[in-house]
Amino acid sequence: MSEKISFTIDGVALEASPGQTILEAADAAGIYIPRLCKMKGLMPFGSCRLCTVLVNGRPQSACTQPAGQNMTVENNTEKLNDYRRSVIEMLFVEGNHYCPFCEKSGNCELQAMAYRFGITAPRYPYMFPDRDVDATHPDVMIDRNRCILCGRCVLTSKAVDGKNVFQFTGRGAHKKISVNSAAGLGGTNLKVIDKAAEVCPVGSIIKKRVGYAVPVGQRKFDARPIGSEIEEEKVK
Amino acid sequence: MSVSAEAQANKTKRVVIEPVTRVEGHGKVTILLDEKDQVQQARLHIVEFRGFERFIQGRPFWEVPVLVQRLCGICPVSHHLAAAKAMDRVVGAGKLTPTAEKIRRLMHYGQMFQSHSLHFFHLVSPDLLFGFDADPAVRNVIGVAKKFPDLAVQAVMMRKYGQEIIKATAGKKIHGTGAIPGGVNKNLSIPERDFFLKDIDQMMEWSRGALKIAKDYTMAHLKDLEPFGTFDSNHLSLVREDGAMDLYHGNLRAIDSAGNKIFDQVDYSDYVRYIGEEVKSWSYMKFPFIRSAGAENGWYRVGPLARINACDFIDTPEADAARKEFMALTAGKPNNISMAYHWARVIEIIHAIEKIRDLLHDADLQGDDLVVSGARCGEGVGLIEAPRGTLFHHYKVNEHDQVVMANLIVSTTNNNEAMNRGVQQVAKHFLSGAKKITEGLLNRVEVVIRAYDPCLSCATHALGQMALSVELYDHQGNLLDTKAR
Numbered sequence: 001m002s003e004k005i006s007f008t009i010d011g012v013a014l015e016a017s018p019g020q021t022i023l024e025a026a027d028a029a030g031i032y033i034p035r036l037c038k039m040k041g042l043m044p045f046g047s048c049r050l051c052t053v054l055v056n057g058r059p060q061s062a063c064t065q066p067a068g069q070n071m072t073v074e075n076n077t078e079k080l081n082d083y084r085r086s087v088i089e090m091l092f093v094e095g096n097h098y099c100p101f102c103e104k105s106g107n108c109e110l111q112a113m114a115y116r117f118g119i120t121a122p123r124y125p126y127m128f129p130d131r132d133v134d135a136t137h138p139d140v141m142i143d144r145n146r147c148i149l150c151g152r153c154v155l156t157s158k159a160v161d162g163k164n165v166f167q168f169t170g171r172g173a174h175k176k177i178s179v180n181s182a183a184g185l186g187g188t189n190l191k192v193i194d195k196a197a198e199v200c201p202v203g204s205i206i207k208k209r210v211g212y213a214v215p216v217g218q219r220k221f222d223a224r225p226i227g228s229e230i231e232e233e234k235v236k
Numbered sequence: 237m238s239v240s241a242e243a244q245a246n247k248t249k250r251v252v253i254e255p256v257t258r259v260e261g262h263g264k265v266t267i268l269l270d271e272k273d274q275v276q277q278a279r280l281h282i283v284e285f286r287g288f289e290r291f292i293q294g295r296p297f298w299e300v301p302v303l304v305q306r307l308c309g310i311c312p313v314s315h316h317l318a319a320a321k322a323m324d325r326v327v328g329a330g331k332l333t334p335t336a337e338k339i340r341r342l343m344h345y346g347q348m349f350q351s352h353s354l355h356f357f358h359l360v361s362p363d364l365l366f367g368f369d370a371d372p373a374v375r376n377v378i379g380v381a382k383k384f385p386d387l388a389v390q391a392v393m394m395r396k397y398g399q400e401i402i403k404a405t406a407g408k409k410i411h412g413t414g415a416i417p418g419g420v421n422k423n424l425s426i427p428e429r430d431f432f433l434k435d436i437d438q439m440m441e442w443s444r445g446a447l448k449i450a451k452d453y454t455m456a457h458l459k460d461l462e463p464f465g466t467f468d469s470n471h472l473s474l475v476r477e478d479g480a481m482d483l484y485h486g487n488l489r490a491i492d493s494a495g496n497k498i499f500d501q502v503d504y505s506d507y508v509r510y511i512g513e514e515v516k517s518w519s520y521m522k523f524p525f526i527r528s529a530g531a532e533n534g535w536y537r538v539g540p541l542a543r544i545n546a547c548d549f550i551d552t553p554e555a556d557a558a559r560k561e562f563m564a565l566t567a568g569k570p571n572n573i574s575m576a577y578h579w580a581r582v583i584e585i586i587h588a589i590e591k592i593r594d595l596l597h598d599a600d601l602q603g604d605d606l607v608v609s610g611a612r613c614g615e616g617v618g619l620i621e622a623p624r625g626t627l628f629h630h631y632k633v634n635e636h637d638q639v640v641m642a643n644l645i646v647s648t649t650n651n652n653e654a655m656n657r658g659v660q661q662v663a664k665h666f667l668s669g670a671k672k673i674t675e676g677l678l679n680r681v682e683v684v685i686r687a688y689d690p691c692l693s694c695a696t697h698a699l700g701q702m703a704l705s706v707e708l709y710d711h712q713g714n715l716l717d718t719k720a721r
Contacts, residue, residue: 100411101303133294135636141296186636208637209327211298213607215414215422216407 007071016067023051023062032227033075034084036109036201037150038063045151050084088113089122096145103211104203106219112226136186139208140197147177147204157196165190256682265681267663278663280655281519289642297323297633298417305411312411313347313402314622318629320415321618326633328610329418335603336419341484342595343405348588350398351623352581355689357391363683364453369676390442397439404428419607429596436593443589447558450582463665465574465658465684468493470536471545474621479548483621489546490526495570498526504619521652524645535653538625540580545570555587574658577687622647624689648690658684
């Protein structure tokens with residue numbers, strides 16, 4: 001491989017391989033850049049904008065921007081974190097997110113992100129959109145109230161499962177996750193074992209009849225905040 | 237509490253107590269006095285509005301035990317378990333594993349212990365210890381803490397003990413997730429068990445002390461307590477197949493005021509054939525009744541008093557000995573004194589802590605066979621004896637796993653008619669002809685409501701069909717004005 005690229009994040013010197021994104025290089029170095037849509041193994045989608053960093057003073061999504069020689073990246077700053085809080089709060093208010101009874105609670109990346117950023121209430125008014133539930137599939141359900149339009153299911157179904165179950169339809173405020181059948185999810189070729197059925201960061205695409213099986217205290221984010229698995233790499 | 241007395245043009249006077257204090261939820265009482273200051277009418281109004289039966293429609297069935305418990309923050313475990321029991325039927329779990337049933341029972345007895353302790357010590361003891369006429373600035377839980385600090389500490393620690401049991405079994409002290417369709421999601425570890433065993437003797441001792449307070453108070457004030465809602469009524473409760481009190485599971489038994497059985501050992505899945513629900517225009521709360529007796533005479537009481545009246549025995553020795561003493565007061569016949577609820581409630585505190593002690597010594601709690609399922613069913617009914625009485629949950633679920641119908645008859649709803657009768661009786665006895673309506677007199681109205689430990693927020697949950705109307709009558713009963721919405 002060709003020579004390493006040197007750059008800094010918040011003054012810390014890092015090295016990246018050519019083509020590696022800022023986010024990938026940061027992960028490898030144990031520096032956490034918050035994200036909701038990016039998943040390991042998937043092409044970056046750049047939809048959630050939570051990983052926005054300042055590259056030489058200009059905002060860029062760290063999941064899509066390759067690291068460049070001598071870049072100066074700002075990540076964990078008061079201003080950027082306030083933008084991130086703002087994005088998280090907008091995601092909460094534009095859907096119907098009821099953490100108190102949602103089966104994804106404790107395993108939800110959106111909820112975990114809100115906890116990490118100390119969000120107790122959104123600054124924006126709730127929009128209470130009228131969204132539906134698609135329970136037509138025997139083993140998997142879509143609750144669109146909770147969808148944050150991250151695109152993981154769309155990409156995973158295509159790139160990993162080799163299917164085309166999910167797609168976005170509509171634009172702007174009317175954009176929503178749709179399925180490749182007029183009969184609903186039950187009319188598609190989705191199987192419960194498909195990777196697309198388990199990549200949702202929130203409680204929008206869930207496997208049926210398994211909710212709450214993990215007790216409170218043993219859920220993914222009960223013991224440690226989101227991102228700590230990356231930050232712990234740094235300690236090692 | 238604010239009290240307002242409004243003079244009407246026709247010389248009737250309307251007295252409003254709002255909110256009713258030291259109860260769960262928000263309610264108000266209206267009392268209509270005629271020109272001679274005689275009570276014409278007194279009603280307990282439930283002014284809260286919920287809507288759970290409607291907005292859980294469309295939700296997946298496994299979500300319901302966690303969602304619907306949000307009806308309440310005091311005994312959410314009751315709703316959690318009643319819904320889980322209904323969903324057990326939906327997933328075809330005929331009989332749970334011993335570990336699952338015992339963990340659920342432990343959760344429930346923990347709840348019974350904390351909820352009853354909260355009610356007896358925090359909400360009611362100020363009336364008993366200071367008297368109904370005491371200065372309201374003193375007649376409250378802070379007053380109790382100042383004058384009876386040892387008792388206040390017991391109250392807090394007993395409630396905490398029950399709450400910790402809920403946390404160990406449900407995952408959280410309030411609104412946990414422990415019960416899932418067909419079983420539970422965790423067992424009780426050895427360290428958790430030992431944590432509770434180290435304090436069990438202390439809890440037993442404090443419970444005995446509470447029993448003595450309740451019993452001695454009731455016996456010493458029996459004559460004074462009779463005007464506080466003493467009336468014949470039917471009583472309804474779950475009982476075990478052998479007639480024992482069973483707070484977690486059993487069949488329905490209804491008795492009349494003399495103890496004759498109206499029905500017995502009814503499978504609660506058939507409750508709709510035995511229990512009807514009447515709607516009245518002036519309250520958000522429904523009025524349930526025993527169908528065979530009709531809406532007029534079929535109303536009944538539930539809760540500690542009804543459970544002790546209805547059961548043949550209690551299967552823990554100290555609680556059963558206490559029950560025998562309690563029943564001796566009425567020569568073995570049902571006790572129809574509303575204020576005896578407090579004594580009955582503390583007998584259940586004894587029963588709950590005895591059950592907790594026995595369960596903690598049961599190795600099944602450490603089992604790891606937690607969930608069962610069987611043939612899927614489209615409908616499920618789950619009943620439980622909640623702290624405040626029999627709680628009904630009934631759901632229908634479609635082929636896509638979504639709830640399409642829900643009906644809840646909440647414990648407090650079952651006591652609706654009884655509470656209203658109690659309010660009327662107290663108002664007529666104490667307020668009619670009173671030269672001055674004092675705070676103490678109005679507190680007596682609240683005292684009878686508190687006897688039932690109502691949870692008013694739980695009791696209002698319907699949506700859509702019930703309008704609220706306000707009617708104004710003169711002292712001759714002529715309708716002067718009406719407002720409806």
